[in-house]
Amino acid sequence: MLRSRLQARLAVELYYAPDRGRSEALSAEAVANAAGDPSALASALNARHVSLWRPDRVHERLATAAEMIAAAREAGERDAELQARNWRVADLFELGDMPAWREEVRRHARLADELRLPTFQWYAPLWAGVDAMLAGRFEEAERLTAEAEEAGQRAGDRNAALFADMVRFNAQIERSAFDEIDMDFLMDKIANSPAGSAYRSSYAWILAALGETGRARAELDAVVAEGTAFDANWLSAQAECAEACIALGDATHAQTVYDRLAPYAGRPVTSGRAVCSFGSADRQLGGLAALLGRTEDAAAHLRAAIARDRAMGCAVWSAHAQRTLDRLGSGVAP
Numbered sequence: 001m002l003r004s005r006l007q008a009r010l011a012v013e014l015y016y017a018p019d020r021g022r023s024e025a026l027s028a029e030a031v032a033n034a035a036g037d038p039s040a041l042a043s044a045l046n047a048r049h050v051s052l053w054r055p056d057r058v059h060e061r062l063a064t065a066a067e068m069i070a071a072a073r074e075a076g077e078r079d080a081e082l083q084a085r086n087w088r089v090a091d092l093f094e095l096g097d098m099p100a101w102r103e104e105v106r107r108h109a110r111l112a113d114e115l116r117l118p119t120f121q122w123y124a125p126l127w128a129g130v131d132a133m134l135a136g137r138f139e140e141a142e143r144l145t146a147e148a149e150e151a152g153q154r155a156g157d158r159n160a161a162l163f164a165d166m167v168r169f170n171a172q173i174e175r176s177a178f179d180e181i182d183m184d185f186l187m188d189k190i191a192n193s194p195a196g197s198a199y200r201s202s203y204a205w206i207l208a209a210l211g212e213t214g215r216a217r218a219e220l221d222a223v224v225a226e227g228t229a230f231d232a233n234w235l236s237a238q239a240e241c242a243e244a245c246i247a248l249g250d251a252t253h254a255q256t257v258y259d260r261l262a263p264y265a266g267r268p269v270t271s272g273r274a275v276c277s278f279g280s281a282d283r284q285l286g287g288l289a290a291l292l293g294r295t296e297d298a299a300a301h302l303r304a305a306i307a308r309d310r311a312m313g314c315a316v317w318s319a320h321a322q323r324t325l326d327r328l329g330s331g332v333a334p
Helices: 003-013 021-034 038-051 055-075 080-094 096-114 123-135 138-156 159-174 183-192 196-209 214-225 234-248 254-264 279-289 295-312 315-330
Strands: 266-273 274-279
Touching: 003 021, 003 038, 021 038, 021 214, 038 055, 038 080, 038 279, 055 080, 055 196, 080 123, 080 266, 096 254, 123 138, 123 159, 123 196, 123 274, 123 315, 138 159, 159 274, 159 315, 183 196, 196 214, 196 234, 214 234, 234 254, 234 266, 234 279, 254 279, 274 279, 274 295, 279 295, 279 315, 295 315
Parallel strands: none
Antiparallel strands: 266 274
């Protein structure tokens, strides 16, 4: 089973490679080569989940996580089961199934505490902070996020600081506090992260919101032209491009971005491991439709966003969508 384990490791390492298909193919081979060994199979399914991390494969990922739980239990590897439940939390958040998400968060926390694994325990305050942030309880969200970051860093998890910063970024965006955003952090990620193009779409949005019109248009032109790799960051990048178009009041790329987002109407726009959400994609679709002069479509999208965000507990994004709908009704640009 060594071959399967090596293929699984390589599939994870190649996730951000230019040829994303290589990671998916290797993970499939790892699963096939792990037949008969539940421990190797759990490892291969973990890699499979990573390689499938893109918005159109979320249901397949949920099934993969379920198979990983079964394999881990058969192998008696409860830490692998915990990793699979960590993936389920991310998948359910991406689908916007918040009751199931919260229940899986509780299962994850119970198992992490039972196993006394600090590398997983810090997710409990992190996800509680996410829930508070989406509801608009910003002081509570910051307290929980800081607690999670400290615990995660003590556990040696390099994602702790990144995920904490993502929650804070989400809260700043929700509050329209664009002047508080750490632009040096963004520039570093654009230059050095394998997901640099996704951070560039954030940069375009922030520049537009700050009134840096020329620079925002240049960044937006570049991001839309080069495209963003179809991976875990793709959907949020398209939503950020939409927000930049809307903030600029410029319809140049509105149709292109609308067409990219339209298949995900009704889905929340998320990123990270259940740490960042811009609410229902219908809010961005509504703003783009308004830019394109399709007022009835815009109103329908915005009403759908309000209902969906309320159902998900995304109170702040629902309020943003309601304000946009009110402006649309009064004839004011979104």
